Amino acid sequence: MKMVMAIIKPFKLDEVREALGAIGVEGLTVSEVKGYGRQKGQTEIYRGAEYAVSFVPKVKLEIAVDDGLTERVVETIRETANSDKIGDGKIFVMDLGAAVRIRTGETGASAL
Amino acid sequence: MAHWGRGAALAVPLLLGAAVGALMPSEAAAQVTATMDGANTAWILTATALVLFMTLPGLALFYGGLVRAKNILSVLMHCFSIACLASVLWLVVVYSLAFSDGGPANQWIGGLGKAFLAGVGPDALIGDIPESVFFMFQMTFAVITPALVVGAYPERIKFLPVLMFSGLWLIFVYAPVAHWIWGGGWLAGLGVMDFAGGLVVHATAGISAIVLAKMLGSRRGFPNELRPPHSPALTMIGAAMLWVGWYGFNAGSALAANGSAGMAMVVTHISAATASLTWMTIEWIKFGKPSLVGIVTGMVAGLATITPASGFVGPAGALVYGVLAGMVCYWAVGAIKHKLKIDDSLDVFAVHGVGGVLGILLVSFFALPALGGLGLAAGMTAGKQFGVQLLGTVAVVVWSAVFSVVIIKVVMAIAGLRASEEAETEGLDLSEHGEREYNF
Numbered sequence: 001m002k003m004v005m006a007i008i009k010p011f012k013l014d015e016v017r018e019a020l021g022a023i024g025v026e027g028l029t030v031s032e033v034k035g036y037g038r039q040k041g042q043t044e045i046y047r048g049a050e051y052a053v054s055f056v057p058k059v060k061l062e063i064a065v066d067d068g069l070t071e072r073v074v075e076t077i078r079e080t081a082n083s084d085k086i087g088d089g090k091i092f093v094m095d096l097g098a099a100v101r102i103r104t105g106e107t108g109a110s111a112l
Numbered sequence: 113m114a115h116w117g118r119g120a121a122l123a124v125p126l127l128l129g130a131a132v133g134a135l136m137p138s139e140a141a142a143q144v145t146a147t148m149d150g151a152n153t154a155w156i157l158t159a160t161a162l163v164l165f166m167t168l169p170g171l172a173l174f175y176g177g178l179v180r181a182k183n184i185l186s187v188l189m190h191c192f193s194i195a196c197l198a199s200v201l202w203l204v205v206v207y208s209l210a211f212s213d214g215g216p217a218n219q220w221i222g223g224l225g226k227a228f229l230a231g232v233g234p235d236a237l238i239g240d241i242p243e244s245v246f247f248m249f250q251m252t253f254a255v256i257t258p259a260l261v262v263g264a265y266p267e268r269i270k271f272l273p274v275l276m277f278s279g280l281w282l283i284f285v286y287a288p289v290a291h292w293i294w295g296g297g298w299l300a301g302l303g304v305m306d307f308a309g310g311l312v313v314h315a316t317a318g319i320s321a322i323v324l325a326k327m328l329g330s331r332r333g334f335p336n337e338l339r340p341p342h343s344p345a346l347t348m349i350g351a352a353m354l355w356v357g358w359y360g361f362n363a364g365s366a367l368a369a370n371g372s373a374g375m376a377m378v379v380t381h382i383s384a385a386t387a388s389l390t391w392m393t394i395e396w397i398k399f400g401k402p403s404l405v406g407i408v409t410g411m412v413a414g415l416a417t418i419t420p421a422s423g424f425v426g427p428a429g430a431l432v433y434g435v436l437a438g439m440v441c442y443w444a445v446g447a448i449k450h451k452l453k454i455d456d457s458l459d460v461f462a463v464h465g466v467g468g469v470l471g472i473l474l475v476s477f478f479a480l481p482a483l484g485g486l487g488l489a490a491g492m493t494a495g496k497q498f499g500v501q502l503l504g505t506v507a508v509v510v511w512s513a514v515f516s517v518v519i520i521k522v523v524m525a526i527a528g529l530r531a532s533e534e535a536e537t538e539g540l541d542l543s544e545h546g547e548r549e550y551n552f
Contacts, residue, residue, distance in 0.1 A: 044340050045395075045399050045401075045403065046340055046341055046344075046403065046405045046406075047405060047406060047409055047445050047459060048395070048398070048399075048406075048442065048445055048446050048449075049335065049445075049446075049449055049450070051338055051339065051340040052336070052337065053339075053340065
């Protein structure tokens, strides 16, 4: 099992969710996060004065998937979250040691 | 009346004499048999409520939205507590200093005869409205003026010095200047035109704001590392309340329910709308995006600038006032913040000080009937009036600056001014007031 963590632009969230649903992802977790990358934040202008906003709002997805599906999930996110502009985000893939469905006690891939 | 604004009602009983009688024979005659006018009284009661609404909650929200989330309560607290303190001081002594007869010193300051409203019963009249109503109406101006200065020092000042400065400032800056111009003092005698407070309110507040901002020092991170305003929506809501309240401020300053009040309302509204569009357009061209904070700041600039002229200029003049207010105040904001590098945090001087003085100086010309105005006083030319306006401005600016410095030195010696680095970083809401606005 893998944990796929993707940091994407907030306006791409619905599109990514639908695309992941279409390839068989059963569930995911979303958080509103802030951060910066190579872009180093952005600036906003109030009353003619520039304010540096060092952390830009993003959405973080966390998706636990079976090994066989991992590559397709990563590829799907990369395609749908891509706007070809700076700040589109990152995808990280980590090994997942265990998974438990709380209600039934199922473990492993059947808990996903 | 129209030539003098609201000073006129008071100037007559105070300066009752040949000179005033010659200038305004009809008013002087009316004073002799003055009776209470219900229509005028009803309007000034209403206008009083409108002007208090400008501070609570209008100005408080306008300023509150512009600071960071960790300081909003401190700003609301500043505005609210100043409103309470100014009200009490107004009753105790400031009203008397501003508006009662000062005897031999009357050119400079009123007396103590009306401290605690001594001798002012329900039948006492100022002009043709009850003195209690006049007292309350003028009080709301004394409330908002020190509250305007809040914009100079948020996010880094301790609370006690806010109260001390505001109280002393009302006594030593607001009371004398109000007396000079509206209370029958020397500038009223010279014929200074300040219908609703370009000098009395906006210039005094603006000058004292920049002096205090300079002496207090900048917020940590100014000018390059600051965080943006935390709630432009609150700022817009507060600004909209200010606009509504300003009807009472300017049209109420006619002290009557009449055509002068109506025209003051017209020009007030047009100047606000025009200055808003002007500011928005400048930002749109310069930065590619018209901003909400920008358009509402333009509105305040347009309102502050038309304030001294609102009983004197016509609708066409108001359009010009609006355009100039937007352009000049926009320029002033950048000049103060980026060239002088003074952290007058919410631009009190650039918007109120510069706008108020601009309006005071321009009125000499835009009051001329040739430019659509309602005319100057008999025997006045635009040039002569401009000289009087300029003299008034210099006097008010110098007085406000000097006494602000003295007051701030006193407050510094007694209570200190600046919150600790830790308190500033944590935010004044928690460090000074023990509360926080947003509990998620």
